[in-house]
Amino acid sequence: MRRFLPLILFGLLALVLAQRLYAPRVSGVIDSPLIGKPLPDLGIAELPEGPFIVNFFASWCTPCLLEHETLMQMHKDGIRIVGIAFHDTPEKTADYLKKHGNPFTTLKDTGGDEAGIAMGITGVPESFAVDSAGIVRMRHQGPIEDAGVIDAFRKAMTP
């Protein structure tokens, strides 16, 4: 029986590799130590009820502009988004939202840097899915553009 051992072990390995190859992967979804833990205190007085998305953006950030249209659409579809302006001034943030529309249920336009540190972001845009219990469920880096990513956010918010 021992002579079959290499073949069996290799078979198991091949199965896992195949499963990995065809497992759905959403680009931009990355790991974070916060996943599965309550959302840290970001200094926002009134967070929306139920599941929401925390989105870090900035008026100086081109990739943020790229995802802005998607955010507007998600807002229209009833997804609550908490916007945090990162490394920016309230005036410029107001201008930016006036010009391109405001997709945010709640906006935090001061103290975004501290909030960014609390969430461990490496740049903007970056977004987190928070479920109805206030637990962080997913982290996404870079602009949200394709339907797959929006789906992933929906699934993460309603476990």
Added chain:
Amino acid sequence: MITEVAHFAFIMALMAAALMAYGGLGRHPEVASRGALALCGLTLIAFLGLEYAYVTSDFTVLNVVLNSHSQKPLMYKIAGLWGNHEGSMLLWILILAIFGAGIALAPFIRDAALRQRALGVHGLIAMGFIGFSLFTSNPFTRVFPPPVDGNSLNPVLQDPGLAFHPPALYLGYVGFSSVFSLAAAALITRRVDQDFARSVKLFAAIAWLTLSAGIAMGSKWAYYELGWGGFWYWDPVENASLLPWLAGTALLHSLLVLEARGALKRWTILLAIIAFSMSLLGTFLVRSGVLSSIHAFAVDPLRGAFILALLVACCGGAFALYAWRAPDLKTLRLFTPISRESGLVANNLLLVTIAATVLTGTLYPLFMDALGLGQISVGAPYYEATVVRIGILLVVLMGIGPFLPWKRPGRWTFRWRLVVCALLSILAVLFVPVHKLGFGVAIWLMIASLAQVRRPFTAKNAALVLGHFGTGLAIIGMIGTTLMKTEDIRVASPGDRFTVGRYELIFNGVNNVLGPNYGAQEASVTVGGETMRPQKRWYPVSDSETTEAAIRLSFLDDLYIVLGERDLQAGPDAWVLRTTSHPFVAALWAGYALVVLAGIFMLIPRRRA
């Protein structure tokens, strides 16, 4: 025109591989041999044709457009071919074909049936990979209308390190294919004996030697050029190159037992299969995108599926063949516990344990993810806690093993040399102030290896002494760079003085400089009368930045300065500087070089008395 010729030659190469498989597995040995030579010639034409397109910047070829630029220096145009998935597959196949021709021509393969079957298996592998290249990643695809210029090459890859690191690695990875084909052929012919060991030995040595050189170059490249300041990161893809190396090292040693005693037949065959399987696994991991790694190529699921199918066909087929034929390969010889062959068995067990440990760590995140148990990553602490401990045991035995005599039944003969070596190393450890265990083990290995010098000093003896001594030397370098390094990160303003390790440094400020195809910010730091100039480069064509560390080499240690970001809050000309002193790095490179040299000595044929 030349591209069409090359493309056509590549399609013909598929036919040649099919002939090779047909002749080798059927009844036409001469067809297999000629097929192997044709395959080699045709693949070479294809490779040179694509290289021509690169050198002449022929932007009607998509692969050249995406990976080259007319303004690039000639050497990087040439190297650009294998800096991408499609081109590197072509290089991979060229090397496969060269090893196939090697099997067809090698005078030391005495068994005609073994040669024929090996060519057949090799032809099947070549068919798989040429098919993969032609159908999913054809490097000869044209583009119309041709663009004015190419999209350049990643500036990180514009480095002499790139010109030689991947080809050497591929020689090693793919070199094991010849060992694999011969092992599969031996399973088919049911003859695994001393003759087989002599047929495989040289191929295994070439593959092992080039893989060692490739890993050493990659390690050096990462250390000097990428600004990473370390020689090994336990990155999944680095592990993927270490795995075939470990299996190959075990194989070289088990071949010694097979050649001398005609024993360990099944085990040797299994190692030969595993070594190439690990190469293929590495290829899959790099090119399928299932693992995230700095080494990964662009992701395409179809490619991943194709390589997985090849992996299953090659390795699954070989393991099934093994399960079928293993009962025919029995050796009924038992070894005495204290003998050279037992020592080599211990060496094999430890090396395979290390390989299994590294494999587990590399694939563990995949398994966890596949079972839905969350995303985790396995980092250096795991490997340090496991591999290092097994490694220490291995190194201690590496010193003892060569002292043991072959097949001396029963009695343990007292060895003066062994005792003297042990005493000398204990004495040496008394003078080592820090990391006594690590340095002690390394010194022990070096002394014990030197005691192996025999008269006459044959190539085989030289390979043993150099390989083991080099390993000891490399371990000293590893301890120095990891456990003894001192690091200093600070915000420095012009005129600041500070001390790192045994050096006194003065920061003079930062200037803007212009290079041939980049702009850079260059710091000036005075160290012991010399000026070091670390840079942050910006390449406008590709809009990307690289860090060029300044390194001051000396026999005892390297001083390594990296320029970080500007810190306007700390002052008008304040910059972040990261300075590291790495003791004994020179020992690491010298150790690597000796290990590679040991491999070269293995290639020298033994003189017959």
